[in-house]
Amino acid sequence: MIVGVPKEIKNKENRVSMVVAGVRALTQAGHKVLVQAGAGIGAGISDQEYAAAGATIIDTAKDVFAKADMIVKVKEPLPEEYELLREGQILYTYLHLAAEERLTKALLERKIVGIAYETIQPADMSLPLLAPMSAVAGRMATQIGATYLQKDHGGKGMLLGGVTGVARANVTILGGGVVGVNAAKMAVGLGAKVTILDVNVDRLEYLNDIFGNSIHTLYSNNEQIERSVIESDLVISAILVPGAKAPKLVTRQMVSRMQPGGVIIDVAVDQGGAVETCRPTSHEHPTYSVDNIIHYAVPNMPGAVPRTSTYALTNVTLKYALMLANLGWKEAVSKDQALFKGVNLSHGKLTYRAVADDLGLPYEALKI
Secondary structure, eight states, rough: OOOEOOOOTTTTTOOOOOHHHHHHHHHHTTEEEEEETTTTGGGGGHHHHHHHHTOEEEOOHHHHHHHEEEEEEESSSOOHHHHOOOOOOEEEEOOOOOGGGHHHHHHHHHHEEEEGGOOOOTOOOOOTTTHHHHHHHHHHHHHHHHHHSSSSSOOOOOOOOTTTTTTOEEEEEEEHHHHHHHHHHHHHHHOEEEEEEESOHHHHHHHHHHHHHGGEEEOOHHHHHHHHHHHHHHEEEEEOOOTTTOOOBOOHHHTTSOOOTEEEEEGGGTTTOSSSSOOOOOOOSSSEEEEEEEOOOTTTGGGGGGGHHHHHHHHHHHHHHHHHHHHHHHHHHHHHHEEEEEEEEEETTTOOHHHHHHHHHOOOOOOO
C-alpha cells in the first residue's frame, strides 16, 4: 500500500501524523511511504530523517494525496484539501464529524473511507487513540487557565495556589475522564481548590480514591453545575460523548454570574463544546471575552506542544495504520472490532450513528 503523510495546515498545527519509527515499520512491511516536504519540521523531525528511514519526500500535498492509497493525518481535512481526496481513498485521522456538517457532507461527496481516531473503541469501551491527546489537552488546560487568570492576560489577577494567608483559586472541572483527571493533577499540583463533576458515581468514587481530600467531587446535575461555575475562577470543560456532540451544560446565564476576569477553557469545543458561549478559536487568536469572562476554545490545543503530542499520538495510531496497510481496510475492520467502530464514512455512506443523529443525516450500518 502507498501511505501518504501530508503537512498539517490547520492554524498553528505543528504535529505530524508519522514519526521516523512509523515510516521504518511501514517500509519494512513492504509499503511505500510518501511524506510531504517539511511535514515533520514543527515536531522536530527533518526530511532527511524520514528519507533515511525509507520514506519518499514529495514536494506538494497535491502529489501526496494523488499517489497515496491511504492518507494518515492528525487533524480533519480543511476545505482546500477536500478536492484532493478521491473515491475509495482511506483517510485515517481525527475527524470529529458531529460538530462539522460541512466537512461531513464534503467527505460523503468524495466517497472516501473515513476512519476516525476518536471512535476506535475496544471492548473495554476505552478510546485509546483519543486518550493521549486528551491527557495533553487536560494538562494544558490548567496551564493555560493559570496564565489567563493573570492580570496581564486580562484575568482577575490570581495565582491558582494562592500563597500563605491568601485564598486559593477555585477550579471547576466538568467531566472526570482522561481530560478531567489530567487537568485535576495539574491544578492540584499548583495548589488550587479543585472540584470535579461527573454523572458516573463509580468514576467519582475512583477520583476520590486517587485524589483523596485534595479534590471535591460532585454528582453532575444542573444545580450543582450552576453553583460550581458561578463560584469558580477557572472552569475547564472536559465533557466527552464518544463520536457525538458535547451537551451544552454551562449556559450563558451561568457565565454572566461569574466574577469578572474569570476564565473558561472548553476542551470539548472540537465536539461542539459544552459551554453555550464558546465558539472555536485558534492558536493565533485563542481567546475572546463574554460578560468579562475570558473564553479559550482552541480545537487543536495539543498542536502547541507538537513534540510531545506527535510522539504520544503516533505511539497509539501506528498499530492500526499497519493493520490497515497490511490487510486492506475491509479485512482489517472485519478482524478488529475496535477498528470497525472507527469507520465513520464509507463510499458515500455515513456509518457512525451518533454522527448521523447529531447532524440529522441518514445512517447506514457498515457492510463489509
